[in-house]
Amino acid sequence: MRIALLGTGILGHSIAERLLHTYDSLYVYNRSRSKAEDLLSLGATLCNTPAEAIAAADALFLVLTDAKTTKTVLASAEEKTLFEKKTFFQLGTISPMEAEELNAYITQKGGVFIELPVLGSKNEAKNGSLLLMFGANEEQYHKWHDFLSSLGKVFFVAEPKKAAVLKLALNQLIISSMVGFSLSFAMVIKENIDPKLFMNILRASALYCSTYDKKLPRLVKKDYELANFTLDLLLKDLKLCLEETERLSIESAPLEISRTIIEQALKRGYGQKDYSALFEAIFSPKP
Structure with missing residues (x-):
């Protein structure tokens, strides 16, 4: 499975480190490229655009500042086919309405949206002890539980809005x-x-x-x-x-x-x- 992460702020960078510690490769995109370049030494592949990262991966972590930034980044990848059959994990703190909007946006493009806010910061991300709130149906939960458990403990919440x-x-x-x-x-x-x-x-x-x-x-x-x-x-x-x-x-x-x-x-x-x-x-x- 190919994995990508968009957004290497305090939390995103630490999650990227954890993923690279657990898996062989990771595609990474950040608007300020310099904030992600140190991940190259850990095995990451830096992408020049969001579209490049989305095209390269099957599962994508969205760890961006807010919903507006997330929408802007996703909208820059205009080709609808880029989203088809790909799973997007949204980790940022956003409102329930924004979660529903992102769910509709990604689903309409043929992707799968999972609201996945986390409790914990860089230290918990690096050592795999985050608390993850899984906002999607039970089928998706069972599909992704083991994969996400490398980041911490996963709690089933069921709906994006509730998460x-x-x-x-x-x-x-x-x-x-x-x-x-x-x-x-x-x-x-x-x-x-x-x-x-x-x-x-x-x-x-x-x-x-x-x-x-x-x-x-x-x-x-x-x-x-x-x-x-x-x-x-x-x-x-x-x-x-x-x-x-x-x-x-x-x-x-x-x-x-x-x-x-x-x-x-x-x-x-x-x-x-x-x-x-x-x-x-x-x-x-x-x-």
């Missing part, structure tokens, strides 16, 4: 947990309480989340470089969550507050930094 919503629900927890931890940690620091004491109590409680320990060194050192997930992308996902809460008639006030905090951090230049940089807007709010 997209599930991913947004989980990403909302990323937002709320980071905002909540940042607020508590700021209180501890400003009152000159020993952070180790705080963390020891937190770890021993039902309140604990492993993300807190993962982000703690960044907050202590104020080091937000080498992002696993940027603040810009977190805001993009938050906006998708807001759209979904409106569609489902769910109270969105907590998300609106988080949006204000994140936008304050963005104004300070943290957009391309790790999303834990939102701590700066909480610790030192500007009037």
Whole structure:
């Protein structure tokens, strides 16, 4: 089976590394070619256009910034026959409506669309411990389960729309947990309480989340470089969550507050930094 991957950002690049570790070859396309050139040494074949990658593969991973970018990239491969009998795995975080639109677009061209959002970032992708939400029918799930298991644990969700919503629900927890931890940690620091004491109590409680320990060194050192997930992308996902809460008639006030905090951090230049940089807007709010 020939495999291609479109989009070598933080997550896409790491998935490409994992695929090249597991399989002999991989066709890769990225709009900025320089961000994918290091994969050549691992055995990847770089494609100059999306059409070239699509033509070369039977199964394709779409790991692009958003649905608009994904549509643009796919639309550049104009020949309908390029899509026939090919399977497209959509891994980016998009809205349920966008998932349905991409499903219709690819299906109309003779391809198979599988909404496959993942939980985890570059480290989980590299070591094959992503959590994958499989949004397609049971027949497709059984067909692709073993293949996808090289990337992590695969959960059957059934519908593209539901897989997209599930991913947004989980990403909302990323937002709320980071905002909540940042607020508590700021209180501890400003009152000159020993952070180790705080963390020891937190770890021993039902309140604990492993993300807190993962982000703690960044907050202590104020080091937000080498992002696993940027603040810009977190805001993009938050906006998708807001759209979904409106569609489902769910109270969105907590998300609106988080949006204000994140936008304050963005104004300070943290957009391309790790999303834990939102701590700066909480610790030192500007009037």
